[in-house]
Amino acid sequence: MFWKKTAAASAVAMMSATLPQIALAQEVGLDERINQAIAPISNVIAGTMFYSVPIAGTEFPLIVGWLVVAATIFTLYFGFVQFRRFGHAIALVKGDYSHPEDAGEVSHFQALATALSGTVGLGNIAGVAVAVSIGGPGATFWMILAGLLGMASKFTECTLGVKYRNEYKDGRVSGGPMYYLSKGMAEKGKPGLGKVLAVVFSICCIGGAVGGGNMFQANQAFQQVVNVTGGENSFLAGSGWLFGLIMAVIVGVVIIGGIKSIAKVTEKIVPLMAVIYVTAGMIIILSNITMVGDAFAQIFVGAFTGAGVAGGVIGALIQGFKRAAFSNEAGIGSAAIAHAAVRTKEPVTEGYVALLEPFIDTVVICTMTALVITISGELNSGLTGVELTSAAFASAFTWFPLILALAVVLFAFSTMLSWSYYGLKSWTYLVGEGKGKEIIFKLFFCLCVIVGASMSLGPVIDFSDSMIFAMAIPNIIGLYFLMPVVRGEIKQYWAKIESGEIKKVK
Amino acid sequence: MTDQPILVGYDGTDAAQRAVEFAGKRATAEGCAIHLVYVLEWSPYSFLSTQELEERHQRRTEELSRAEKTLKPALDALNKLKIPVTSEVRYGHSGELICKIAEDKGACQIIVGRKGGSTLSARLLGSLPLTLVQASPVPVTVVP
Numbered sequence: 001m002f003w004k005k006t007a008a009a010s011a012v013a014m015m016s017a018t019l020p021q022i023a024l025a026q027e028v029g030l031d032e033r034i035n036q037a038i039a040p041i042s043n044v045i046a047g048t049m050f051y052s053v054p055i056a057g058t059e060f061p062l063i064v065g066w067l068v069v070a071a072t073i074f075t076l077y078f079g080f081v082q083f084r085r086f087g088h089a090i091a092l093v094k095g096d097y098s099h100p101e102d103a104g105e106v107s108h109f110q111a112l113a114t115a116l117s118g119t120v121g122l123g124n125i126a127g128v129a130v131a132v133s134i135g136g137p138g139a140t141f142w143m144i145l146a147g148l149l150g151m152a153s154k155f156t157e158c159t160l161g162v163k164y165r166n167e168y169k170d171g172r173v174s175g176g177p178m179y180y181l182s183k184g185m186a187e188k189g190k191p192g193l194g195k196v197l198a199v200v201f202s203i204c205c206i207g208g209a210v211g212g213g214n215m216f217q218a219n220q221a222f223q224q225v226v227n228v229t230g231g232e233n234s235f236l237a238g239s240g241w242l243f244g245l246i247m248a249v250i251v252g253v254v255i256i257g258g259i260k261s262i263a264k265v266t267e268k269i270v271p272l273m274a275v276i277y278v279t280a281g282m283i284i285i286l287s288n289i290t291m292v293g294d295a296f297a298q299i300f301v302g303a304f305t306g307a308g309v310a311g312g313v314i315g316a317l318i319q320g321f322k323r324a325a326f327s328n329e330a331g332i333g334s335a336a337i338a339h340a341a342v343r344t345k346e347p348v349t350e351g352y353v354a355l356l357e358p359f360i361d362t363v364v365i366c367t368m369t370a371l372v373i374t375i376s377g378e379l380n381s382g383l384t385g386v387e388l389t390s391a392a393f394a395s396a397f398t399w400f401p402l403i404l405a406l407a408v409v410l411f412a413f414s415t416m417l418s419w420s421y422y423g424l425k426s427w428t429y430l431v432g433e434g435k436g437k438e439i440i441f442k443l444f445f446c447l448c449v450i451v452g453a454s455m456s457l458g459p460v461i462d463f464s465d466s467m468i469f470a471m472a473i474p475n476i477i478g479l480y481f482l483m484p485v486v487r488g489e490i491k492q493y494w495a496k497i498e499s500g501e502i503k504k505v506k
Numbered sequence: 507m508t509d510q511p512i513l514v515g516y517d518g519t520d521a522a523q524r525a526v527e528f529a530g531k532r533a534t535a536e537g538c539a540i541h542l543v544y545v546l547e548w549s550p551y552s553f554l555s556t557q558e559l560e561e562r563h564q565r566r567t568e569e570l571s572r573a574e575k576t577l578k579p580a581l582d583a584l585n586k587l588k589i590p591v592t593s594e595v596r597y598g599h600s601g602e603l604i605c606k607i608a609e610d611k612g613a614c615q616i617i618v619g620r621k622g623g624s625t626l627s628a629r630l631l632g633s634l635p636l637t638l639v640q641a642s643p644v645p646v647t648v649v650p
Contacts, residue, residue: 095550104569104597106562107550114559171564260555267553341559421556 042463049466058315063469067325070476071149074156077483078490082151082355089352096506097349105343108353115338115354117270118418119361121411122220122386123327125277125404128369129388132379135319136309137295138302140370142320147362150330151355156479159351159486160184161336162344175340176422177201177333177471178429181478188481197474201333202426204474207467208334209426210445213419215452216465218247221412222453224386228405244453247413252446255420256439270414273407274365280403281368284396288375295374327366328358332468333475337422346502348489420445510614511539511592513644515604515634518544518576521619525649526580529617530587532647538614539590542580543607544573548597570595601637608644615645 052059075082091097092108131139157177164183165175178198185194222243226234236243253259285292303320306312329335335354342350369389373379376392383391386408393400420442427441428434496502514529516522526542533540546569554562573595584591596603608616620635635648 098550100598103550104546104548104562104566106554106559109551110554111559113553114556117553118556171567172560173563174560260558264553264555267555271553338556338559341556341562343563418556 042466045470046462046466049470055314055318058318060314060318061322063472064318064322064325066476067153067331067472068146068149068321070331070472070479071146071153074152074479074483075149078152078155078487081155081352081490082148082359085352085355086359089356091504092349092353093356094506096504097502099505102343106341108342108344108349111339111342111350112353112356113271114267114418115335116357116360117267117414118334118338118422119327119329119357120270120274120365121415122217122408123323124361124365124369125389125408125411126220126386127323127327128366129373129383129385129392131319131323132370132373133384133388134309135316136302136306137298137370137374137379138300138304138306138309138313138316139320139323140299140367140374141303142317143324143370144320144363144367146321146324147328147358147366150324150328150358150362153330153476153479154328154335154357155351155355156483156486157331157333157336157475158339158354159347159489160479160482161340161347162342162350163347163485163489165340173341174425176337176425177475177478178205178426179340180336180482181474184482184485185478187485190481194478197478199430201471201474202429204467204470205334205426206423206430206441207463208332208465208471209419209423210448211463212465212468213422214416214445214448217412217415218244218449218452220386221247221409224405224408227387228401241450241454244450247416247453248446248449250413251416251420251449252442254417255424255445256442266410266414266417270410273403273410276403277407278365278368280393280397280400281372284372284375284393285368287396291375292371295371298374299370323366324358324362328361330358331476331479332471334419334422334468334471337425338418346489346493346496348486348493351486351489416449509539510612511541512536513541513543513604513608513611513613513616515600515616515618515638516542516544516577516580516593519619519621521621521649523580523619525617525619526583528647528649530584530589532615532617533584533589534587536614539592540584541607541611541613542577542591542593543604544577544593544595545600545603546570546573546595546597547600549599566597600634601641604634604638605641605643608642613644615647616642617647617649619649 049063050061051063052061054060093112095107095109098107128140128143131143135142157180160180161175161177164180165173166179167173178201181198181201182191182194185191185197188194222236222240225243226236229236231237250262254262302309302316304313306314306316309315325331335357339350339354342353344350373388373392376395378388378392378395381388381391386404390401390404393404423445424438424441428438431437493502512529512533514522514525516526529540558565577593577595581591581593594607596607604616604618607613616638618635618638620633635646638646639648
């Protein structure tokens with residue numbers, strides 16, 4: 001979802017080129033003042049979060065290592081659960097184990113689809129383009145590897161999300177890292193540490209929600225709309241506030257007004273967009289089937305030789321790992337909030353279903369984007385980000401950039417809706433539930449849409465992005481403590497399957 | 507007296523009311539029971555927002571109790587006629603479910619009302635009576 005740093009940096013560079021004129025025109029603009037106020041804090045936080053060590057001439061952000069190492073540990077600890085139980089995960093999603101009595105409750109499929117709509121987005125379109133433009137085709141290989149490993153992280157966090165969720169008297173359910181960190185750690189005899197981790201996670205999640213899940217999305221959606229409507233000559237250029245205002249009103253109508261129809265329409269169109277995107281990609285790949293072998297050869301050779309890439313093999317590896325982690329959010333903890341609502345007696349079933357998420361997001365969709373870019377030959381065009389993907393698809397379908405722009409706006413919108421919920425859940429965890437308290441957060445969230453679209457807030461975006469990755473620190477610490485709980489869940493679940501207590505119903 | 511009940515699709519609308527009245531007469535004449543089925547349209551593959559996921563269980567409970575309440579007058583009316591009557595509320599695809607329940611219960615026939623709509627959507631997507639006429643394992647009566 002977050003095609004971060006480099007793309008953001010280039011966007012900032014682009015914007016700062018136009019900034020002096022604006023600054024001259026209105027002396028010190030509001031955005032400039034906000035920038036100045038927030039920059040010192042944001043720089044420290046972003047600098048700490050993205051603390052990088054130089055490896056083979058390339059900067060390697062430690063947080064990416066933190067995510068990949070965790071994913072590897074979970075993969076080994078659960079004995080390659082993502083491969084062994086892949087078929088079982090598909091059976092669960094199909095409803096093979098869903099009792100007919102439970103019809104009308106949230107199904108595995110629904111929980112997965114909703115969680116996916118929060119992660120599939122800009123990262124799959126633009127993030128991949130950034131990865132291959134910097135890391136070469138070889139970055140794709142490492143991206144796939146990181147995606148496969150990430151499946152184990154998702155499995156772990158979503159199992160815990162269901163196990164330690166809160167079920168209220170009125171029938172609502174609420175789950176996520178804040179609950180498994182506090183309740184799970186208390187079970188482990190560390191209630192204090194659990195509480196601290198849960199609070200830190202919630203704070204980071206709120207920051208991530210209004211930042212990467214909101215301002216960044218609004219900002220990038222606006223950029224893309226300006227690009228397709230004529231770039232600098234666009235009638236929208238410089239009217240980011242207007243775009244932001246419209247977006248904010250629509251978001252507000254949905255999250256404050258409770259108007260479900262808009263959310264419904266979006267959430268019908270978003271999967272459709274994803275299908276159109278994947279279909280277009282598949283058509284391009286199939287019509288160039290003779291080149292696919294060569295593309296895979298480039299991907300493999302690139303992965304182990306790093307030919308023509310700054311930093312060689314390590315450079316390609318870093319780019320691939322980074323994009324995978326930024327795109328599928330495995331280990332961040334956000335998906336556990338969405339998955340927690342499923343109706344199941346066995347938490348581990350939702351874990352199995354959730355492991356499909358990084359697979360679809362990274363291994364399928366991101367790889368497809370990478371293949372299209374490699375096949376199209378646009379890789380050496382000097383473009384990057386969403387423009388590169390756009391050009392690659394345009395080489396086959398000239399009208400595609402328009403569809404892509406629409407997709408970017410819709411993905412941004414659905415990502416905002418998902419994150420408004422994640423943020424709200426963290427907010428109510430901290431301050432308690434209540435209509436008034438919820439409205440405050442929702443209004444603030446809408447305000448941030450306008451801010452995100454209208455201002456060139458490089459530091460704010462950096463800050464909020466770092467908050468999303470900061471979520472991974474308390475979350476993964478908790479996951480290390482709680483992995484034995486998940487193993488226990490697996491054991492008792494398979495015992496029930498073997499004894500015939502849990503049977504296929506279809 | 508036959509132990510094969512008449513299955514009636516019911517959703518509280520006027521059309522369903524007419525179906526119940528008609529079924530009442532048939533049941534009295536044939537001396538059989540009536541089984542009312544209230545289907546709440548539902549697909550496990552539909553798309554829900556995060557908020558809806560959270561509230562789903564709560565909503566389901568509400569929907570079920572509302573459906574039971576809607577069934578009540580029909581049940582009372584049939585009881586008054588001394589017809590043995592049972593009922594159930596289910597989630598799913600109405601056509602498929604009614605056919606399946608008819609088979610499971612060994613129903614002698616299915617009676618449903620029709621709203622008399624000839625709208626484009628009914629033409630294109632099909633309506634419950636049409637589906638039943640096409641797919642039912644037992645005779646179907648459609649009450650206008």
